[in-house]
Amino acid sequence: MAKQLKMNLSTPSSSPEVCDILVNKIIDSYDRALTMVKPVDAMQGGYRDTINPPTDSTLVANRAPESPPSPIGSPRSQDSDMEFRDRDKKISDASKKRKAMPRWTKQVQVNPGSVSEGSLDDGHNWRKYGQKDILGAKYPRGYYRCTRRSSQGCLATKQVQRIGDNPTIFEITYRGRHTCTPRISSKSAPEKQKEPNITGKDHINNNLNILDVHHQNQQALLLVSNFQTGLRVETDDIDAKNLNFFDELSFSFPSSPNNIINVENYPFSANCLIDETLALNFPCTLTDYYTENFDVHISDQEILEKSSTAVSSANSINVALDYPLISIFAPDYHIW
DNA sequence: CGTATTTGACCGCG
C-alpha cells in the first residue's frame, strides 16, 4: 500500500481520494499491528475504553508474557530477570487483561458412548492445563487453553465442568476469543472421539474438521428458515480473497430471526470459508438485531466500533458460525 | 522423541 501511495503521489494525475484511502489503510494496518501487540482491554460487546489515555501499563504490557506477537522461550525465565516493580506491574496488568476478557457460558450435551463420531468441535484444538475441585460442585472443573497459544499467541480459554447426574451434560465457559486461525483438516472421516472418563473430568474433544462443523451448523440453523441464504454476503468493493485475518467486513441478514435471539452482546466468532479452501476466523459482534436487516459485523475486536468501511466483493462469502452463535439462535439445540 | 495430560505446588484476590 505504501508503494501504491508512492506511485500515486508521483503521478500528477492521481486523485487525492485514492491517496487518502491508501493513507487510511496504512494507518489501519499500523493500528492492527499495535492491537496485536497491546493488551486487549475490553473486547466484550465491541465496547472499548477510549477515554483513558494510554498509560505506562500499555508499555509494560508490551512485554507481558501472555501477549507475545512472536512467542519466544519460557515467559517465566524472563520473570526472574526482571525488577520486582516491573514484575508486579506485569502481573497486575495481566490479571486486568484477564478480567476484561469476554466470557460466556453454554451447556452442551455430549454424545453418550454409543455413537462414537460426532462429538463437539469448534474448529479449534484445546489443551488441558489444569483441573480443580470446585467448592460445592460435584465434579471437578477442567481448564483448557487453545493449542495455538504459543504459536500464535491465542489467549482463548475454556472451562469445562460436568454438572448434575447426567454424565453427558457439561457446562462450558469460554474466556477470550480466538485470535488464531481455526484448524483446517481434511474433509475425510472424523477421527474417533475420546470418551469422557469415569471421574467426569473429561471434556468434549474437538476432532471434527471445520467443514463438518459448517455442516453441523447448517443443520442446526435450519431452525431458522432462510438462514443460509441470509448468510450470504452482499458485496461491491474489493475482492474477497484479499481479505486478511484481521480485515473487517460487514453484512446483513435479509431474514430477521428476532424471535429466537435472546442474548444481548453475545460474544462469538465466525469461521469464514472462502472457496472452501481458505478458512478465516473472525471475532464478531451483533450490532442490531431488532431491525429487519439483521446486521452483523465481523471485524477486528479492537476496531469494532469504527467499522464503517465495509470490505466486500463481487463474490459472496459463506460464513460458517461456531457454537456461540448456535447458542444464540438455538439455545436448546444439542449437538450429537 | 515430540506432544498432551495429570497433578500437586504456587499465586493473586477477595
Added chain:
DNA sequence: CGCGGTCAAATACG
C-alpha cells in the same frame, strides 16, 4: 486464609 486459576514437573501417549 481459602478459593479459583495457573504452572510445570512428571507421566502418559503415539
